[in-house]
Amino acid sequence: MPNVWKKIDKYLAVTRVSIKNVFAYVREMAYRSTFMIVILFVFIKLWGVAFADHQSIAGITYEQTLWYLVVTEAIIMSKISIGNVISREVISGSLAYTLGRPYNYLLYHFFNGFGESIIRLAINVIAGSTLVFLFVGPPAVELWVVFPVMITILFAIIIDFLITAMISFLAFFTEEVSGFFFVYQKILFILGGLLIPIDFFPEWLQEFSGLLPFQLILYAPAKLFINFSVETFNYIILQQFLWMFALGVTLGILFLLGKRRLSVNGG
Amino acid sequence: MILKRIKGELIFLLSVWKLNLSSAMEYRASFLIQVFMMVINNAIYFVFWLLFFDQFEQVGGWALHDMFLLFAIVTTGFGIAFMLFGNGTRLSSSIEEGQMDYYLALPRNVQLYALASRSSVGAIGDIMFGVSMFILAGHYTIQAILLWMLCSLFVASIIVSYVSILSSTAFWIGRASILTEQGTNALLTFSMYPTKIFEGLGYFLIFTIIPAGFISVVPVEIISEINVSKLVMLGFVTIILLVISIIMFNRGLRKYESGNMLNINL
Numbered sequence: 457m458p459n460v461w462k463k464i465d466k467y468l469a470v471t472r473v474s475i476k477n478v479f480a481y482v483r484e485m486a487y488r489s490t491f492m493i494v495i496l497f498v499f500i501k502l503w504g505v506a507f508a509d510h511q512s513i514a515g516i517t518y519e520q521t522l523w524y525l526v527v528t529e530a531i532i533m534s535k536i537s538i539g540n541v542i543s544r545e546v547i548s549g550s551l552a553y554t555l556g557r558p559y560n561y562l563l564y565h566f567f568n569g570f571g572e573s574i575i576r577l578a579i580n581v582i583a584g585s586t587l588v589f590l591f592v593g594p595p596a597v598e599l600w601v602v603f604p605v606m607i608t609i610l611f612a613i614i615i616d617f618l619i620t621a622m623i624s625f626l627a628f629f630t631e632e633v634s635g636f637f638f639v640y641q642k643i644l645f646i647l648g649g650l651l652i653p654i655d656f657f658p659e660w661l662q663e664f665s666g667l668l669p670f671q672l673i674l675y676a677p678a679k680l681f682i683n684f685s686v687e688t689f690n691y692i693i694l695q696q697f698l699w700m701f702a703l704g705v706t707l708g709i710l711f712l713l714g715k716r717r718l719s720v721n722g723g
Numbered sequence: 724m725i726l727k728r729i730k731g732e733l734i735f736l737l738s739v740w741k742l743n744l745s746s747a748m749e750y751r752a753s754f755l756i757q758v759f760m761m762v763i764n765n766a767i768y769f770v771f772w773l774l775f776f777d778q779f780e781q782v783g784g785w786a787l788h789d790m791f792l793l794f795a796i797v798t799t800g801f802g803i804a805f806m807l808f809g810n811g812t813r814l815s816s817s818i819e820e821g822q823m824d825y826y827l828a829l830p831r832n833v834q835l836y837a838l839a840s841r842s843s844v845g846a847i848g849d850i851m852f853g854v855s856m857f858i859l860a861g862h863y864t865i866q867a868i869l870l871w872m873l874c875s876l877f878v879a880s881i882i883v884s885y886v887s888i889l890s891s892t893a894f895w896i897g898r899a900s901i902l903t904e905q906g907t908n909a910l911l912t913f914s915m916y917p918t919k920i921f922e923g924l925g926y927f928l929i930f931t932i933i934p935a936g937f938i939s940v941v942p943v944e945i946i947s948e949i950n951v952s953k954l955v956m957l958g959f960v961t962i963i964l965l966v967i968s969i970i971m972f973n974r975g976l977r978k979y980e981s982g983n984m985l986n987i988n989l
Contacts, residue, residue: 488901491909491912497925498920502920645771651771652771658774
């Protein structure tokens with residue numbers, strides 16, 4: 457048991473170092489959150505006009521839509537941005553050296569990126585919430601709801617990390633993966649529910665989105681926040697666990713197959 | 724004398740653009756993938772509007788066909804701007820890091836050379852997408868086509884001038900990369916939505932410090948109403964921004980400090 461704690465502590469130390477590094481650039485990160493304010497300002501205006509003749513759409517009010525968008529935008533801007541690092545290591549072959557170090561390669565990258573991710577999430581949530589609060593007031597939710605929502609956001613970040621790592625490992629086979637990252641990012645825009653709640657989609661598209669893991673990254677936590685119920689929370693957590701398992705197994709297989717193809721570009 | 728100088732600068736620019744294009748085309752597959760990905764990027768983004776207008780027939784008096792026209796102008800304008808002057812997005816970091824020596828070494832217009840020294844390959848995808856949006860917008864008269872082309876050139880000039888103005892602040896404040904990045908993002912974001920949704924502060928912003936209104940609602944009205952007086956106004960605004968960008972860059976260049984980089988672009 458002490459061994460397990462030692463291991464956990466090792467990775468938590470990686471996160472602590474990562475957070476310390478981030479604090480060196482925290483002002484720069486805060487400046488970058490201005491985009492969060494710009495996009496939410498545009499959404500406040502757009503949905504304000506769109507909801508002018510509607511009390512609610514698909515059971516969601518104007519205020520709920522805006523708080524939904526605070527959550528989706530905050531998550532997308534706080535994702536662990538590790539894809540390029542991993543794919544570069546695969547392409548250059550420097551992964552061979554990294555693999556020899558006394559840590560699990562993927563866990564290291566997750567905990568390293570996670571430190572930066574939570575700081576960015578906090579900054580973006582504060583920036584977005586302040587703006588939306590000024591325009592439409594507080595969200596109609598009880599404070600404790602934030603905690604279960606945070607759990608779904610944590611799992612959302614893990615699912616996104618697993619998909620990003622899978623795309624990075626495609627570099628073992630294709631060498632060039634930037635196009636795949638690009639398409640994944642755009643899929644999140646629509647099928648993830650970033651720009652518009654999935655409830656506003658035509659029924660066939662809602663059903664299609666429900667079959668995929670992307671809605672669990674953005675839509676599910678945001679919808680849970682504006683319309684919390686214990687049943688929905690349990691259902692989301694179950695779905696997130698199933699997808700984490702499926703994606704984790706696929707990632708493991710991809711990593712094993714890829715390692716055999718690893719070629720070191722010496723020098 | 725002046726005409727000769729302008730001709731010289733244009734010939735130089737043409738050869739820079741030719742070089743940029745041939746170096747991008749060297750990796751043919753990567754070139755095609757980047758162009759294709761930009762088209763996909765814009766198309767997926769447009770899906771948002773298809774879904775949006777599926778719920779609401781119009782917003783602030785704008786319907787889906789107005790969005791086709793808006794995207795035709797904005798993406799073509801951004802495409803032309805960054806295909807020809809793609810280094811605009813890196814200009815502020817070049818100034819910050821004292822890497823302008825590259826451009827000072829040649830007896831050419833420093834601002835033009837610095838902006839044109841790189842072409843964005845994805846911008847070609849923007850132009851392709853803009854053309855297809857214009858076809859879908861359904862304005863098939865000669866006047867509308869000519870106005871669209873002219874407006875796209877004005878829009879491109881406004882974008883390049885705006886990026887250059889933001890980047891030039893680096894001569895005074897040092898680190899201006901974030902300002903340029905956020906300012907350009909804001910310009911793009913505000914211009915991709917129906918401008919009629921803004922009122923008060925929002926409306927003031929998009930016609931002053933973030934001139935998104937001039938690259939979105941104004942050209943849309945010029946083409947859909949065949950409005951020549953607005954076209955003249957847009958031309959006037961374009962010239963003003965161009966002049967401000969030239970004055971700011973040249974004033975700032977006097978304050979430039981080299982980073983002592985020994986490389987020179989040949």
